Amino acid sequence: xxxxxxxxxxxxxxxxxxxxxxxxxxxxxxxxxxxxxxxxxxxxxxxxxxxxxxxxxxxxxxxxxxxxxxxxxxxxxxxxxxxxxxxxxxxxxxxxxxxxxxxxxxxxxxxxxxxxxxxxxxxxxxxxxxxxxxxxxxxxxxxxxxxxxxxxxxxxxxxxxxxxxxxxxxxxxxxxxxxxxxxxxxxxxxxxxxxxxxxxxxxxxxxxxxxxxxxxxxxxxxxxxxxxxxxxxxxxxxxxxxxxxxxxxxxxxxxxxxxxxxxxxxxxxxxxxxxxxxxxxxxxxxxxxxxxxxxxxxxxxxxxxxxxxxxxxxxxxxxxxxxxxxxxxxxxxxxxxxxxxxxxxxxxxxxxxxxxxxxxxxxxxxxxxxxxxxxxxxxxxxxxxxxxxxxxxxxx
Numbered sequence: 546x547x548x549x550x551x552x553x554x555x556x557x558x559x560x561x562x563x564x565x566x567x568x569x570x571x572x573x574x575x576x577x578x579x580x581x582x583x584x585x586x587x588x589x590x591x592x593x594x595x596x597x598x599x600x601x602x603x604x605x606x607x608x609x610x611x612x613x614x615x616x617x618x619x620x621x622x623x624x625x626x627x628x629x630x631x632x633x634x635x636x637x638x639x640x641x642x643x644x645x646x647x648x649x650x651x652x653x654x655x656x657x658x659x660x661x662x663x664x665x666x667x668x669x670x671x672x673x674x675x676x677x678x679x680x681x682x683x684x685x686x687x688x689x690x691x692x693x694x695x696x697x698x699x700x701x702x703x704x705x706x707x708x709x710x711x712x713x714x715x716x717x718x719x720x721x722x723x724x725x726x727x728x729x730x731x732x733x734x735x736x737x738x739x740x741x742x743x744x745x746x747x748x749x750x751x752x753x754x755x756x757x758x759x760x761x762x763x764x765x766x767x768x769x770x771x772x773x774x775x776x777x778x779x780x781x782x783x784x785x786x787x788x789x790x791x792x793x794x795x796x797x798x799x800x801x802x803x804x805x806x807x808x809x810x811x812x813x814x815x816x817x818x819x820x821x822x823x824x825x826x827x828x829x830x831x832x833x834x835x836x837x838x839x840x841x842x843x844x845x846x847x848x849x850x851x852x853x854x855x856x857x858x859x860x861x862x863x864x865x866x867x868x869x870x871x872x873x874x875x876x877x878x879x880x881x882x883x884x885x886x887x888x889x890x891x892x893x894x895x896x897x898x899x900x901x902x903x904x905x906x907x908x909x910x911x912x913x914x915x916x917x918x919x920x921x922x923x924x925x926x927x928x929x930x931x932x933x934x935x936x937x938x939x940x941x
Contacts, residue, residue: 547597547614548604552702553834554827555794556610559603559646559671560839560846565740565893566643568670570678572888575631575663578881580689582656585664586621588688589654593618595696596681598792601672603646608835612672619652627657631885633743634914640889644669654685662881670794670891675868676781677792682876689878699791706782706795707827722775722800724853726862728897729762729928731769733857733918740892742914745929746885747936748907755867756812757941758900758911761932762863763803775802777864778816780825797825800861809941850895854918863898863913866890870904890914 551559562568593599597614604613628636639655644667651672655665666682673681684694751757755778763774777798783789799819803812819825834842853859871886885908890899892914900913911932913925935941 547698548611549598549700549793550702551603551610551612551835552704552794553831554703554797555671556834556839556842558794560842561891561893561895562644562646562669562671563839563843564846564850564895565738566645567641567667568891568893569644570666570668570670570673570675570888570891571640572666572675572678572682573631573663573886574666574682574876574883575661575885576876576881576883577660578662579658580656580662580664580878580881582621582623584689585654585656585685588685589621590618591688592681592684592694592696593652595684595694596792597698598673598677599652599668599681601651602649603671607838610835616649616651619650619654621654621656623656623658625658627659629657629663631661631663631744634741640665640667646671652681661884672794673792674781674794674796675779675866675888676783676796677794679868680790680792683872686876686878695790697790697792699789699793701786701789701791701795702793703782703795703797704827704831706785707797707831708829709785722860724849724856724858724860725773726775726859726897727766727770727772728857728859728862728915728919729765730898730915730919730924731766731857733854733916734921735918736854737917738894739917740914741917741920741925742890742892742912743925743929744887744910744912745933746908746910747933749909749937751909751936753809753813754902754909754936755865756809756816757936758865758902758932759801759803759812760807760809760941761935762865762898762900762928763805763807765928765931766862767805772858773802774804774862775800777861779864779866780820782825785823797827798864799825846895853895853897854916859897861897863900864890864896866899866901868901868903873905885910887912892916
């Protein structure tokens with residue numbers, strides 16, 4: 546039976562999942578046409594057999610914890626006549642259903658047939674990252690098209706890749722940083738732990754989009770108050786091992802600040818230096834986390850989250866995750882033509898904002914999620930409206 550180590554970074558993601566279940570990758574494919582639910586379940590079964598990383602359950606404790614492929618295939622849940630339009634978190638209770646790492650399921654597929662058909666592929670972020678989810682989804686569609694899924698059985702972890710390729714630089718994203726960053730939608734109102742998110746869709750090509758968004762979000766934050774602004778950017782480490790196929794969590798973070806003197810060019814320069822130096826590598830001390838009880842990590846996380854919510858200051862202003870241009874041709878099958886593909890940002894207690902970017906054809910989808918206390922009075926709508934206006938006008 547397939548199994549692999551629980552990496553220290555995955556342990557921190559499980560803490561986030563415990564605090565705001567589900568902390569999940571949720572990839573949405575939407576388009577025109579129909580997909581037979583029976584055929585979809587058969588294709589999901591085939592992809593799950595090819596990717597044991599989609600069927601994992603957490604076993605063991607402390608440094609002995611590991612993922613074991615003891616679960617069954619992801620189930621297909623069909624929801625007819627849904628009022629969800631794919632542009633916000635309203636009318637989508639299925640997106641909040643837990644993906645329990647021990648009890649399962651850790652993956653699920655939701656089919657919403659209609660004039661616009663949507664398929665939501667959900668995976669627990671503790672066992673899989675966004676790129677890993679994409680590999681699994683691509684094989685689901687390969688099976689729908691009568692092809693044999695390529696699959697993946699890699700046991701390589703993010704810590705393994707960091708150890709093989711790490712240079713002398715340390716990852717600033719994993720250093721203990723003060724919680725002194727302001728966030729793009731100002732101060733909290735109320736105490737709701739629910740997550741709110743919205744999506745905008747822009748036509749056109751936007752060069753250096755992450756750098757532009759970092760500046761735009763910083764300027765939005767400064768509208769509410771002066772203060773320090775910094776960002777976390779996920780980086781896929783698979784590229785360091787040519788030909789590696791894996792559904793495992795193989796992404797890490799880089800961290801950088803933005804000042805009121807920064808320009809798109811200067812921010813792009815910061816990103817280029819961090820990426821060239823492989824600053825996303827996990828530090829050599831990180832395995833120490835494997836020996837710390839999950840209960841203690843949960844307690845520290847909850848305390849840190851409470852302090853941030855009380856002060857409206859966080860260790861980073863936002864996470865910006867750029868999935869790039871999505872391979873739309875890999876999400877098509879007989880009778881179904883995809884028109885958009887995007888990731889709903891994972892977010893929850895202890896987090897400020899999480900933004901995802903994904904290109905589909907001539908469009909880019911931008912989504913941002915935040916605890917509801919930072920979304921009241923239409924603040925997410927105002928934030929994204931400002932982003933859309935300035936990007937479309939090239940006003941940056």
